[in-house]
Amino acid sequence: xxxxxxxxxxxxxxxxxxxxxxxxxxxxxxxxxxxxxxxxxxxxxxxxxxxxxxxxxxxxxxxxxxxxxxxxxxxxxxxxxxxxxxxxxxxxxxxxxxxxxxxxxxxxxxxxxxxxxxxxxxxxxxxxxxxxxxxxxxxxxxxxxxxxxxxxxxxxxxxxxxxxxxxxxxxxxxxxxxxxxxxxxxxxxxxxxxxxxxxxxxx
DNA sequence: TTTTCAAGCTTGTCATCGCC
DNA sequence: GGCGATGACAAGCTTGAAAA
Numbered sequence: 001x002x003x004x005x006x007x008x009x010x011x012x013x014x015x016x017x018x019x020x021x022x023x024x025x026x027x028x029x030x031x032x033x034x035x036x037x038x039x040x041x042x043x044x045x046x047x048x049x050x051x052x053x054x055x056x057x058x059x060x061x062x063x064x065x066x067x068x069x070x071x072x073x074x075x076x077x078x079x080x081x082x083x084x085x086x087x088x089x090x091x092x093x094x095x096x097x098x099x100x101x102x103x104x105x106x107x108x109x110x111x112x113x114x115x116x117x118x119x120x121x122x123x124x125x126x127x128x129x130x131x132x133x134x135x136x137x138x139x140x141x142x143x144x145x146x147x148x149x150x151x152x153x154x155x156x157x158x159x160x161x162x163x164x165x166x167x168x169x170x171x172x173x174x175x176x177x178x179x180x181x182x183x184x185x186x187x188x189x190x191x192x193x194x195x196x197x198x199x200x201x202x203x
Numbered sequence: 204t205t206t207t208c209a210a211g212c213t214t215g216t217c218a219t220c221g222c223c
Numbered sequence: 224g225g226c227g228a229t230g231a232c233a234a235g236c237t238t239g240a241a242a243a
Contacts, residue, residue: 027213044230
């Protein structure tokens with residue numbers, strides 16, 4: 001099981017703080033949390049809805065049916081709870097910032113690990129190819145150059161495709177209003193790490 | 204223009220695990 | 224043991240693209 005992000009009662013408190021900015025429906029709260037964590041953590045629906053139901057039972061939030069959607073809003077009791085626990089909330093915010101940093105670091109470690117494995121695979125494949133190369137008379141230099149060129153073109157096409165996909169994802173995120181500074185920082189960190197690993201591979 | 208269908212959104216239940 | 228947090232999964236609805 002993944003390590004818990006929130007300690008006991010913290011998710012409850014954070015949901016109240018998210019509702020302080022105005023009524024939201026469950027899915028919005030999930031995406032807001034994902035955004036707050038820079039995309040490194042997204043609570044499942046099964047986490048959020050039981051919490052919201054509990055908060056409603058306690059009278060801290062008010063549930064409003066809007067057709068198919070259910071909107072949750074902070075009640076006076078909910079606001080009072082938030083005010084009473086403002087210190088806890090500040091502490092929680094600090095904890096979240098730390099969690100985001102930790103998760104970004106884990107992500108970097110994962111990328112490093114993956115690239116290291118990829119380098120090992122490539123080296124093994126190259127060695128295998130050399131071993132399998134049976135001399136069939138002299139190989140023309142032109143053929144070698146053509147093969148090298150084809151490989152480079154394939155790699156460049158792969159990079160181009162990757163760039164296009166990332167740009168499209170960024171556009172989508174921006175259109176959906178999900179491109180926070182924290183998200184951009186996380187993307188930058190991951191890409192910097194990947195670039196370093198790729199350079200290491202090409203050296 | 205209408206219909207069809209896949210993909211995504213939203214909400215809910217359930218089982219499991221860890222902490223108090 | 225109870226409570227809180229989690230992920231998996233299901234179901235119904237909406238939306239948008241593609242086909243007729």
